Amino acid sequence: MTELHLMEKIVSLAKRRGFVFPGSEIYGGLAGTFDYGPLGVVLKENVERLWLQMFRDDRDDMHGVDAAILMNPKIWEASGHVSGFSDPLVECGKCKKRFRADHLDGSRKCPECGGELGEVRQFNMMFKTHAGANEDTSAVVYLRPETAGGIFMNFKNVVDALHPKLPFGIAQIGKAFRNEIAPRDFIFRLRELSQMEVEYFVAPSGWEQAFEEWRKMMHLFAEAVGLPQGMVHELEVPTEDRAHYSKRTIDFEFDYPFGRKELWGLAYRTDFDLLAHANASGTELSYLDEETKEKFIPHVIEPSLGVDRTVLAILSSAYREDDMNGEVRTYLALAPRVAPVKAMVSPLLKNKPELVAKAREVRAELKRVHPAIAWDDNGNIGKRYRRQDEIGTPFCITIDFDTLGDPSTSSGQERPDLKDTVTLRHRDTGTQERLTIPEVAERIRVAIE
Numbered sequence: 001m002t003e004l005h006l007m008e009k010i011v012s013l014a015k016r017r018g019f020v021f022p023g024s025e026i027y028g029g030l031a032g033t034f035d036y037g038p039l040g041v042v043l044k045e046n047v048e049r050l051w052l053q054m055f056r057d058d059r060d061d062m063h064g065v066d067a068a069i070l071m072n073p074k075i076w077e078a079s080g081h082v083s084g085f086s087d088p089l090v091e092c093g094k095c096k097k098r099f100r101a102d103h104l105d106g107s108r109k110c111p112e113c114g115g116e117l118g119e120v121r122q123f124n125m126m127f128k129t130h131a132g133a134n135e136d137t138s139a140v141v142y143l144r145p146e147t148a149g150g151i152f153m154n155f156k157n158v159v160d161a162l163h164p165k166l167p168f169g170i171a172q173i174g175k176a177f178r179n180e181i182a183p184r185d186f187i188f189r190l191r192e193l194s195q196m197e198v199e200y201f202v203a204p205s206g207w208e209q210a211f212e213e214w215r216k217m218m219h220l221f222a223e224a225v226g227l228p229q230g231m232v233h234e235l236e237v238p239t240e241d242r243a244h245y246s247k248r249t250i251d252f253e254f255d256y257p258f259g260r261k262e263l264w265g266l267a268y269r270t271d272f273d274l275l276a277h278a279n280a281s282g283t284e285l286s287y288l289d290e291e292t293k294e295k296f297i298p299h300v301i302e303p304s305l306g307v308d309r310t311v312l313a314i315l316s317s318a319y320r321e322d323d324m325n326g327e328v329r330t331y332l333a334l335a336p337r338v339a340p341v342k343a344m345v346s347p348l349l350k351n352k353p354e355l356v357a358k359a360r361e362v363r364a365e366l367k368r369v370h371p372a373i374a375w376d377d378n379g380n381i382g383k384r385y386r387r388q389d390e391i392g393t394p395f396c397i398t399i400d401f402d403t404l405g406d407p408s409t410s411s412g413q414e415r416p417d418l419k420d421t422v423t424l425r426h427r428d429t430g431t432q433e434r435l436t437i438p439e440v441a442e443r444i445r446v447a448i449e
Helices: 003-016 038-057 074-079 148-153 155-162 204-224 272-281 307-318 353-366 381-390 437-448
Strands: 020-022 034-036 062-064 086-091 098-100 121-124 128-130 140-143 168-177 192-202 232-236 248-256 259-270 299-306 319-324 327-332 343-347 373-375 395-399 421-426 432-436
Touching: 003 020, 003 307, 003 319, 003 327, 034 038, 038 062, 038 168, 038 192, 038 204, 038 307, 074 148, 074 272, 148 155, 148 168, 148 192, 148 272, 192 204, 192 307, 204 232, 204 248, 204 259, 204 299, 248 307, 259 272, 259 307, 272 299, 299 307, 307 319, 327 381, 343 353, 343 381, 353 373, 353 395, 353 437, 381 395, 395 437, 421 437, 432 437
Parallel strands: 062 168, 343 373, 343 395
Antiparallel strands: 020 034, 086 098, 086 121, 128 140, 168 192, 192 299, 232 248, 248 259, 259 299, 319 327, 395 421, 421 432
């Protein structure tokens, strides 16, 4: 399977099974926008919950905020976004289409029509709008290009409210907006995206230790969401390629079907942000160490993770095709912790009330372990399995006549030893085993921990 073909299959499955839909589709779409469907919403939420658990809730030194998307435009002037948040743009003199110059490998020919490309110019990627009734320069605001700005705006508020001791961090999940010149590669490069970011404040002398701790945490998170270790790579970004605020950056890259690309980033931002905002606003943003009585501007370590790129990495690495019983089977080998559906319960036959009633009872019992326990009685049992495989459901549980202790089995023999047992089928191998209902509940509980 070629990489391009694989990507096409992932995009097709994502739409067919309700993970990701094209944005504004019935009106011809809008480039760089996608909508998460019923299963995609849950997958995305599972990723975010796991991040919140690992990066915020399981730690004693982390706090959360949810900052506004619209902020005073002076924030983006102080941070350097108004003057420097740009990509190199070229325009074709013939067809007038625009492209990112750094995506053209130095070619002067238009990739669409072969016409001559114009000179490279810088294009600011921030979305501009107006706040209030006036539409003049005094009312200009921007949709935030990153979530970090809202965290820095609330540094003083968090310190005054909670009096945390250094080192401590502020975490946020939220939307960011970038007017990409050429959005592409499905949900990899979007104009509206979700970010999971931490700004971790440290004493200037403690940045290296904190940087290493967060580097390890990001690898642990990759493992937790099911990304294969061999597909995640670290790239030490050289000085000339780092953002203006960074003294050290590691890009965590992933082997997507369209090549190795940036997945997440870890940056040492020094004291650039707090110092810039202190100078621009005239507000004191230093930190007073109560023990040493030393006052200083904290330095910052920033682990930044894109939700959409994480979801795409999960879908890409989980996509599988194999031969099962002479048929090609497509399935998603999702880690149980992020799988939208943890298990499916099904009566062997839907026209047997006693089987349906028992299956409902079993599902209610398993939903005590986790609410994402599906019900499926549509079609034969093989088709039900295939549907669940394709959406990544780790387990399928079938209730049959043996579960009832009924002699109406294929052998016609009563099997009292099988009463109140069910068939548990494993997604990745298709193997089945006979277990009691408490044993099935424990299997699910262990898998999603």
